[in-house]
Amino acid sequence: MKRQQAAQSQRKTALALATLFLGTFVLGSAELLPVGVLNVIATDLKVSISAAGALVTAYALGVAIGGPLLTALTIKLNKRTVLAGALLLSAVGNLVPVLIADYTLFVAARAFTGALGGLFVAVAFIVGTSIVPPERMGQAISAVFGGFAVSGALGVPLGTLIGQQLGWRGSFIAVVALAVVALLATLPLVPSVAGASVRAGDQARYAFAPRVLAMLALQALGFASLYAALTYIVPFLENVTGISGALISAFLLAYGAASAAGSIAGGRFADSNASRTLTVGTIGVAISLLALYLVGAIAFLVVLALLAWGLFAMGMVPSLQYRVVNLAGPGGALASSLPASAANVGIAAGSVAGGAAIGNFSSSAPVITGLIIAVIAIPVAWATGFLKPPVVDESPGAGSAPDIVSKSA
Numbered sequence: 001m002k003r004q005q006a007a008q009s010q011r012k013t014a015l016a017l018a019t020l021f022l023g024t025f026v027l028g029s030a031e032l033l034p035v036g037v038l039n040v041i042a043t044d045l046k047v048s049i050s051a052a053g054a055l056v057t058a059y060a061l062g063v064a065i066g067g068p069l070l071t072a073l074t075i076k077l078n079k080r081t082v083l084a085g086a087l088l089l090s091a092v093g094n095l096v097p098v099l100i101a102d103y104t105l106f107v108a109a110r111a112f113t114g115a116l117g118g119l120f121v122a123v124a125f126i127v128g129t130s131i132v133p134p135e136r137m138g139q140a141i142s143a144v145f146g147g148f149a150v151s152g153a154l155g156v157p158l159g160t161l162i163g164q165q166l167g168w169r170g171s172f173i174a175v176v177a178l179a180v181v182a183l184l185a186t187l188p189l190v191p192s193v194a195g196a197s198v199r200a201g202d203q204a205r206y207a208f209a210p211r212v213l214a215m216l217a218l219q220a221l222g223f224a225s226l227y228a229a230l231t232y233i234v235p236f237l238e239n240v241t242g243i244s245g246a247l248i249s250a251f252l253l254a255y256g257a258a259s260a261a262g263s264i265a266g267g268r269f270a271d272s273n274a275s276r277t278l279t280v281g282t283i284g285v286a287i288s289l290l291a292l293y294l295v296g297a298i299a300f301l302v303v304l305a306l307l308a309w310g311l312f313a314m315g316m317v318p319s320l321q322y323r324v325v326n327l328a329g330p331g332g333a334l335a336s337s338l339p340a341s342a343a344n345v346g347i348a349a350g351s352v353a354g355g356a357a358i359g360n361f362s363s364s365a366p367v368i369t370g371l372i373i374a375v376i377a378i379p380v381a382w383a384t385g386f387l388k389p390p391v392v393d394e395s396p397g398a399g400s401a402p403d404i405v406s407k408s409a
Contacts, residue, residue, distance in 0.1 A: 012191070013131050017143040019182065019189045020124045023087060024147030026178045027117040029155030030094055031059050033171055034110075037163035044168065045103045057348075058107045059114035064344040066111065067118015071337040074119065075203065079127050079193035084186050086120040089113075091179040098169045098176075121148075122337030125321060127193050135271055142267025142318040149263035149314055153256030157249075206331025207338065211387040215324045216342040218278065218384055221377040222285070222320070223346030226313050228354035229289060229370030230255075232363070239363040240296040254303055258310030266315035274319035274326075275385035281319070282381040284312030286374040293367045329390040 034041060034055045042052040074082045093113035097106040121144070128140035163171040206212070229236075233255075237248050269277040288309035295301035321339050328335030350373070357365035 012189075015189045016131055016191060017128055017140060019185045020083075020128050020144050021147040021150075022178075022185060023083065023120060023182045024124060024144055025151045025155060026087075026147075026175060026182050027090065027120055028148035028151030029159055029178070030090070030113060030172075030175045031063075031117060032056070032152065032155075033159045033163075033175060034168075037159075037168040037171055040163060040168045045101065045106070047103050051103070054107055055110050058110040059117070060344045060347065062111040062114020062116075063118040063121075064341040066115020067122060067340055068334070068337045070115055070119040071122045072204070072334055074123075074195075075333055076195040078195055079123050079130075080186065080190050082123045083120060083127065083190060084183055086116045086123070087179050087183040087186060090116045090120070091176045091183070094172050094176050094179065098172050118337055118340050121340050122333075125325070125336045126333055127190060129325070130193050131191060138270025138272075138274065138318050138322050139267035141270065141321045142264050145317050145321065146260065146264045149256075149260040149317075153253065153260045157253070157256075203328075203331040203334040206390065207328045207335035209328070209331075209390070211327045212324055212331075212335055212338070214380075214384050214387060215320065215327060216338055218377060218380050219320050219324075219339050219342040220346035220349070221373060221380060222282070222313070222316060223343045224350035224353065225285060225289075225346075225370045225373035225377060227347045227350035227370075228357070228373060229292075229367045231351045232354050232358050232366040235358065235363045236296065236367060237302070241299055241302050242297070243299060251303060251306060255306040255310045258307040259314040260310075262311040262313065262315035263317055265311075266318040269315065270319040270322040274322045277319040278316055278323070278381040279378070279385060281312050281316035282374060282377045285309065285316075286371060286378060288312055289367055289371040289374055293364060293371065296364060296367070323384070323387075326389050327387055 034052065038052045038055075041055070042048060045052070090113050093109045093116065096109045124144045125141060128144045129137045132140045159171045159174065162174055233252070234248060237243050237251055241251075243251065266277070288305055292302065292305040292309065295305060321336070324335050324339050325332040350370070353369050353373070354366035357369040
């Protein structure tokens with residue numbers, strides 16, 4: 001009987017994690033969807049390509065700024081209710097530009113859905129880690145983040161294909177339909193998880209502690225390194241490797257598959273030793289970028305470098321989330337939204353740095369820029385390994401929120 005109950009519990013947990021994976025897959029696809037149909041959107045709305053690019057920026061800003069704000073505002077609400085509400089409003093937000101052809105409204109809708117995406121991710125991490133044993137926390141994180149990784153490898157290419165065949169509105173309608181499916185799955189399959197008992201203001205005391213900010217700085221460095229090179233990888237493949245057309249898509253697919261595999265496998269490494277994983281990961285990224293630069297003219301070796309790069313870069317993400325939440329202690333519910341903000345800051349900074357490099361030097365310069373940032377991240381990752389979670393005074397007289405009594409970073 002006990003074995004049967006344990007098996008049923010494991011099945012329920014697996015279904016819940018799969019549902020959270022689906023939700024992050026949908027929102028990850030929605031975030032990057034305009035990239036593949038940017039020229040189509042620009043032509044249809046009669047705006048420039050750069051103006052259409054603001055749709056990606058608006059979403060990123062929504063995640064970075066709106067995500068933590070919405071997380072703080074909903075921190076005491078039931079988490080399943082918050083997840084369902086975020087999916088419902090995301091479906092509405094993605095439907096608005098389909099029905100109303102207005103560029104300004106489109107940008108506003110993207111910022112709105114970005115904030116909801118940041119909220120969903122933060123709450124999904126909370127739910128995922130609350131329904132598994134502590135020793136499987138990293139695997140739960142990787143299951144949630146895995147949806148994003150797979151969306152980059154599969155969702156965005158499929159969305160681009162739909163957009164080319166049915167127009168950009170067809171792609172957004174597909175996202176809306178998937179959001180509805182995720183919503184209908186969330187209600188019966190995701191368990192009810194109570195909201196935080198500690199007020200958002202009290203949680204902020206822990207969520208923004210120096211030890212947590214140090215981890216967020218590492219997260220920003222990691223994504224800055226990644227996107228300094230990744231944003232301009234196509235010119236590198238064209239001008240240095242000497243490939244074009246469908247072959248470029250195949251190379252990018254290889255990177256996407258490796259990043260998805262890394263993000264999913266990274267959960268086990270986070271459970272084993274998150275701090276060591278981050279140090280090894282940053283070293284691995286630096287070596288991969290160095291190899292990419294050195295063998296850039298040899299297509300076969302470039303594929304191997306891209307595979308290693310994707311595995312190391314995304315394999316660190318579960319450990320980053322794990323460490324942020326762990327170091328935040330009682331502020332974990334609010335802190336769970338901050339890595340996404342740090343990542344988007346890093347993405348923006350990395351893209352700017354890579355753009356400056358390619359604009360002033362050569363197609364290889366963004367790879368070198370990413371390498372330099374990765375080298376800077378190595379000692380930061382090593383140093384953060386010494387940070388410890390707060391020791392909390394849970395005595396009756398401790399006050400309304402737990403107090404840190406020692407080991408403050």
